[in-house]
Amino acid sequence: MPKKVLIITYYWPPAGGPGVQRWLKFVKYLPEFDIEPIVYIPENPNYPLRDESLLKEVSNELAIIRQPIKEPYKLAGLFSKSASKSISKGIIPAQKEQSFIEKLMLFVRGNFFIPDARKAWVKPSVKFLSEYLKNEAIETIITTGPPHSLHLIGLQLKESLGVKWLADFRDPWTTIGYHKQLKLTKSSEKRHKALEKEVLNKADQIIVTSFTTKSEFEALTQKPIQVITNGYDNQSVQNLKMDTKFSIAHIGSLLSKRNPEVLWRVLRDLRKESDGFAKDFQLNLIGAISEDVLKTIYSYGLDNCIKNLGYVSHEKAIKYQKQSQVLLLIEIDSEETKCIIPGKLFEYMVSDRPIIALGPKESDVEKIIKETNTGHYFYYTSYNALKSVIFEHYKAYKDDALKVQAIGLQKYSRKALTKSLSNFI
Template sequence: MIAYHYPPMRGSSGIQRTLKFSQYLPQHGWQPLVLSASPRAYANSGNDQLAEIPKEAIVHRAFALDTSRHLSVRGRYVGWMALPDRWVSWCLGAIPAGLRLVRKYKPQVIWSTYPIASAKLIGLALHKLTGLPWIADLRDPMTDVDYPADPVTRRFYRWIEEKTVRNCALAVCTTPGAIVTYTKRFPDIPASRFALIENGYDEENFANAAALQKPPTPVAGRPFTLIHSGIIYPSERDPVPLFEALASLKEGGTVTAARLRIVLRATAHDSYLIPLIEKYGIGDIVSLAPHIAYRDALAEMLGADGLLVLQATNCNHQIPAKLYEYLRARRPVLALTDAIGDTAAALRHAGIDTIGPLDDKAGIQEALLRFLELAEAGRAPLASDEAVAANSRRARTAELARLLQQVSVSVPSAQVKGTSEAC
């Protein structure tokens, strides 16, 4: 399992996908061999989820540097040193380490996961060098018309993307829209090469978080608290129209600091957001909050009056991983996203229709006021029990185990250390 995002890294919801797969795969007869990066490559690390790594997992952390932090001079570095990403040095450590793992443990399947493009290069190299079948967890499309923004990086991503799709045994996506994108982009590749495993939530994590959480207090007499938990990308989740809408509503007296408080937790782009909050004069309504431990973040969701989703039109074929945790938290959700995108579709499927556009000031005003009226009256729709149950990480892991079995090669069990099968 080739994954950059793995404990002790913190600050990305993508960590949960690999961590929970590795935690629950042993229950399906698969022993995980995790090939991750040296913790020195992580800008934010901590021990809060290390205990969730299963005892059956064999974890190797290969040499890796962050070009921008370790190889730059006064914050500057040559562009090729960060192609395809700032962690390309991980390839130098991970490919030899992966070969040693293959020789020692004789796994049956290679699995690599995005969004670090270097993980795909490592997976491709190990597949070519060993002949083992390779499941590429693409998650979302790697490229778009104008993504990545740099043309050189975009061409490199396109090359990696094509090599991945043409050489892997299966390409796994997290949304139906992503599969549609790839089948159109590669019409000569059989549709059977693409599989869907959506993101999800972990019930055990929520049970632990609930122990920290007191029941939500009534809204009367205090502002309604709306939480956005996680990264706010300046392009994919640009909050400028939201800030414009809030400024206008504040000026009109419809939304005030006495009525609404919005907390943006662990945005990773505070330096971008602070001037915007000051520019629109909404600092009494919108505040930024630092990263906290994962269990604490879940507890905050459980106690929030409402939860905020931001997802731009250029991400219509993506669903934020955090959305599934929002649904499990069973708190009112305001989603600012395109009505025809996969995020809106997932919400409607769960029974939630408090949705407005992210790129339209007037539409945001209308959606926000409707949401507040419903939530304050206790009538905001919550996720259905059926939708919540279907999104558990245990259920997702069962889907992955089925795919592993589908592509696995025959290796005598005596050659595999641990359980009967390894990946």
């Protein structure tokens, strides 16, 4: 008889964006390892991004439980709808660009909603799930964050029922890049860290998506920590035609600090120095883009070669990945982002297109790209090396020889990762 496990998550179809992908795929494959997943989600969530196409991936046989949630973003929207929507997406303007309302929202978010804006769902969820778990004889639960308030549901259920509890961190808690932008008071910062430490020390198993996060957490707890990265599904695209232009595509959000001027300068200079490059080049931006980033790109004279498509469904994103000539991955250049491995990296790796990535030194992304031979990784100071590789890619594109010789990708398949997860459940 399959073992039942309750998965507590906020993001679920029709939510869009990367947060939904991880557990949607785990749930898809867990039954193959004799585990019956049951998913607990909010009934009336405030998803900043929606992707109706993902509903097709949810099995009709999957048990899904929904309970109401109260969230502040709808109330905040009465003061500034655009600011509320941007902040809920994680797009925070640069300090000097923030309006008074945005500064106020960030202060309130960081200091009155600890650990996050979904904290009001904790108490009613614990009350409901305490009865549900006993009635259904479920002895194992998994919480996944962010939002990290969901880990507090796991914490309280662990304390009251003694269930086995796995805490999955898709992103870090107090060391994530935007945490410093929440205008925290000293007491609020202390409260965040105390909750983080309590979760890490009371969960039976910690799961993280990156090697750097594992190292950071090992300084806070003696509990076992396992790295299970995000991954890829093999998805075929019908009637695919490669871009005729030399397209470099960034797929996903470009936050204000994901803004490598070295890249925009390289692209400007290559267009100036090569008429052929200027004629053939196209920059595809697919996803939510910060106004700060767009202004910087325009300042380098690239506005007439941009194709800005905004947010698209995951289904369409896969198509753009496979038909673009080169794939671009950008992370904020800071110590805090060394641990961030975007879920799209793994889909990039099986798109058979070369990756150009920019980010901090010694990041987990750099390690994976080098290990799999799927592209090149640069720092925000790598002008000459970056320029050389982009022009080499352009010459290969002109010769119809732009190829990737990837190695060792199988361990990042969603099914292989789910097998690893099943060993801890």
